[in-house]
Amino acid sequence: MNRAFALCLLFVPLAAIASGGADAAHHATLLLWIAVILIAAKLGSLVERVKQPAVLGELLVGILLGNLGLIGIDVAAELPSEPIIAFLAELGVVVLLFQIGLESNVQQMLAVGARATAVAVVGVAVPFVLGTMIVGPWLLPGLDAKAYLFIGATLTATSVGITGRVFRDLGCLQSPEARIVLGAAVIDDVLGLVILAVVSAIVTTGSLDPTGLAWIIAKAILFLTGAIVLGQLAAPWFSRGFARINTGIGMKLTVALVTGLVFAWLASLMDLAPIVGAFAAGLMLDDVIFRDYDRPQLEADIDRALAGADADTRTRVGAAVQAHRHRHLEELIAPIGHFLVPFFFVVTGMHVKLDLLADPHALAIAVALAVAAIAGKIVAGLVAGPVNRWLVGWGMVPRGEVGLIFAATGMGLGVVTASTFSVIVIMVVVTTLVTPPILAWLIRRQAP
Numbered sequence: 001m002n003r004a005f006a007l008c009l010l011f012v013p014l015a016a017i018a019s020g021g022a023d024a025a026h027h028a029t030l031l032l033w034i035a036v037i038l039i040a041a042k043l044g045s046l047v048e049r050v051k052q053p054a055v056l057g058e059l060l061v062g063i064l065l066g067n068l069g070l071i072g073i074d075v076a077a078e079l080p081s082e083p084i085i086a087f088l089a090e091l092g093v094v095v096l097l098f099q100i101g102l103e104s105n106v107q108q109m110l111a112v113g114a115r116a117t118a119v120a121v122v123g124v125a126v127p128f129v130l131g132t133m134i135v136g137p138w139l140l141p142g143l144d145a146k147a148y149l150f151i152g153a154t155l156t157a158t159s160v161g162i163t164g165r166v167f168r169d170l171g172c173l174q175s176p177e178a179r180i181v182l183g184a185a186v187i188d189d190v191l192g193l194v195i196l197a198v199v200s201a202i203v204t205t206g207s208l209d210p211t212g213l214a215w216i217i218a219k220a221i222l223f224l225t226g227a228i229v230l231g232q233l234a235a236p237w238f239s240r241g242f243a244r245i246n247t248g249i250g251m252k253l254t255v256a257l258v259t260g261l262v263f264a265w266l267a268s269l270m271d272l273a274p275i276v277g278a279f280a281a282g283l284m285l286d287d288v289i290f291r292d293y294d295r296p297q298l299e300a301d302i303d304r305a306l307a308g309a310d311a312d313t314r315t316r317v318g319a320a321v322q323a324h325r326h327r328h329l330e331e332l333i334a335p336i337g338h339f340l341v342p343f344f345f346v347v348t349g350m351h352v353k354l355d356l357l358a359d360p361h362a363l364a365i366a367v368a369l370a371v372a373a374i375a376g377k378i379v380a381g382l383v384a385g386p387v388n389r390w391l392v393g394w395g396m397v398p399r400g401e402v403g404l405i406f407a408a409t410g411m412g413l414g415v416v417t418a419s420t421f422s423v424i425v426i427m428v429v430v431t432t433l434v435t436p437p438i439l440a441w442l443i444r445r446q447a448p
Helices: 002-050 054-066 083-102 106-111 113-139 145-155 160-169 176-205 210-243 249-269 274-284 287-305 311-350 354-358 360-383 389-395 400-412 418-446
Strands: none
Touching (some): 002 083, 054 418, 083 160, 113 145, 113 176, 113 360, 145 176, 145 360, 145 400, 145 418, 160 176, 160 274, 160 311, 160 418, 176 210, 176 274, 176 389, 176 400, 210 274, 249 274, 249 311, 354 360, 354 418, 360 418, 389 418, 400 418
16 A cells, blocks of 8 residues: 555656656747747848749748648747747737837828728728629629628738838838828728728628727727827837836837737727737837937037037937937847748748649639739729828838638627638738838839
8 A cells, every 4th residue: 555655746846847748848939939939030031032032931931830730840830839839929919019109200191091091991992892893703603692691701901011111121211102101001900900800890790880890990090099099199108117127228129029929918998909009109109219328428428529529520420320310219129020030931832732722713712812802902002192002002012910800709609601711811911911012112113
């Protein structure tokens, strides 16, 4: 009896160790996969040698990793659904939109606000009508009318992460076209949320609650307005408080990241995409907010270095310092972006299943749907005003993860079948992959 009891006592810790060892081995494997994704993403930057943006290489690397099972190497099939990897991908796109917001300017965004709104409205209305009333019934006859509503909703989506990354890679975030596309993509996200809510309500209840719809629109407007207006008023006070604790770049980086993450969280509370909150946070964090962190020491160093210098020299040095400070926060965030952002694009690519292309009928339908999806967004560029309308239109084309979310919602509600979902996935893949090289070509063609 005592021996049996002793064996039981011995078995319990051994079992716990074995279980813990399994978890530890799993975590160690994830560390290896993180390393593989990072180095693979950098290998994907080889596409830059043929004058393509790095994001295209990251998407292609993801497609390669996600389809190794087709050649009998089924080692990464479940990786996109791994919680840690999925979270790193989500965090990556939040950081990307925060960076894009930092490199944008509120006044410049407001200057193109009317045109961005027009582009967003047309870019949502035309694809929705095409998918619901024309292309959906024509390409996929016999489906329930609710399925066509979800096809139309899927066509309205725009992935600001992909377009924003292309503009950023090519140094064009300050162009009028980029500002219009970014503003339109944020408004598109709000309109897409409204459409998704409306379609989901029609599917689940058979009717639409006007009060609920009005509340969705009000929350979106309140958040975006409050984030930019109240944020700019409160951020200097908030920043000065932390500057009294420490004025180093570590505190500056922490405050900036915390602001971006909190705003992403607040956006999710308002039923908006977290990336909208991160973008709004970046817009409001102008470097002047952080003047209290490094200004005293910086000014003292400049005074000592320029003792006895003439006024012209002091003016030129002062301008150079201001330019550096304007970029300083972006430079602090950049290494974090280099680490996290590739996860989003590689994992997005891994969701692409090439075996869907084996069915010629489904492929033909998907390509036709993709053509309609592209045409619906290019039309939106026509209302962009006196800019490169092709560039604006193509900037709105990629559906990316947003289109997949819409389609998955329809599938979860039981109105989008597996075959229809596969067709939508191919459409999302086509619009996602063709956009970066075309945008790169249009931008280089426009360059003087």
